[in-house]
Each structure stands twice: as C-alpha cells, then as structure tokens.
Amino acid sequence: MFLVGLSGGIASGKSMVVAVLRELGCAAVIVANLIAREVVQPHSKAHQQILWYFGTEILLENGEINCEALGNMIFSQLEKGQLLNSITHPEILKEMLKQILKYFVLGYRYMILDIPLLFETHRLTKFMRYTVLVYCDPLAQCARLMRRKGLDVAAADAWISSQIPLEEKLQWATHIIDNSGDRESTCRQVLRLHTCLEDSLDLLWAQLAVGVAVAGLGGLVFLLLRHLISSPNSPFLLVREGA
16 A cells, blocks of 8 residues: 655645546545544544634634634744644644554555645655645636635735745655646546556556565575485585485
C-alpha cells in the first residue's frame, strides 16, 4: 500500500479533483478538512480546549463552532492560529491514522490524502509515494475566491497571500493538475493521474513478482550448492574421508 498526498491552495479546485477521482473509482480518499470539522464537534476534547482559549462567542446556536468566525479571528493573528493548530492538528492526525489503518485492513492498495497544508508542514510529505498539486493561475484563483466568499479583490488577495504561493509549491509536487482552464481539461488531467496510479500498482506487483522470483532462485541455488558441497563426491570438499 502507498499514500498519495493531494494539496493546493484556497480556491484552486482540490474538491473538484477529489470528486473526479472518486468518480473514477478511488474510494479510499481521506479529506483532512472534513476530519478537522469532526474533531471539533461538541463535547470533544478539541472543542472544549477551543472554547477555553477563544471564548463562547465563536459558537453557533446548536453548540457547534462557527468555523468562519473562528477563521476570521485567527486570520490576522499569527499566534492565535498557531494555538488553534496546536489544539486541532494532533486530533486530526490521530483520526487520519485510524482511517489509513481501516483502508489498509480493507485491502486498499493506495490512498489519496487531501491535506491543504501538506507542503507548508513538510512533515507528512516524506510518507507520500507521490504528491499532487492542484494548481491554478493567480487571476483565476482570486476570481474564484471572490465568487465563493463574496469578497472584494483586496480581501481575496489577502487570503491568498496568507498561504505559500502555488508557484512555489510546484517544485515539491511529483504530479501537477492545472485547474486554470475548464472542467473538461482538468478531468483529462485527473484521468491521466488515475492511470499513472494504477500503472504504479502494476509496477509494484511486477517488482514484487521479480523479487519473489529472484529470492526463490537464490534459495534454489543455495540448496543446490549446499547439496553439492556436502556430497561425498563433491569437488568442493577440501578434505575427504580417508584422505
């Protein structure tokens, strides 16, 4: 089994790429943002810690955390963002490991891990066989963010500037999906990625088969040599009985 890390930037189109991968049959997809919402549900450890440090003004009427309000609170305050990460990241990682183990037990041969800050942390990339960046050009990214959040240009630029630029992340990705164009173009690229992952499985199985064959051949040669050496008439015996 191997892991594939998928990342991008705000409004770059990761969700659409994940949806297309699922349509193509990639059922083992772990989405970090969904887990992040689950670990802060009411009565959870992270929920209680967030209320302790950030106050009850970030709560919705049903007791759940207002993620938009919390996001706005930490957006311009680096220390509060770091505090929130120190609360949520360990819980998110534990849940991700549980899901990885579940898919492994179920027999899945690879998993897609959708992690927004994959390249920012760098700690998780070493566990990925491949890393995929969902890229789009800055103008398209800004326009999509403005439509999604109802922001003006300055506010959208501020959100985008709070992350590592997508151009900088290009150097760390083994595969790139350029989502600057239309959906059809992106789908074609995702299909090529899916084919590459499936071919990687074939290569892994071929490597495994070759490894098993080489090991088996080596074992056979070892047994033959041991038989020849231990035989009374073996030419490899330095001292024979009666010599």
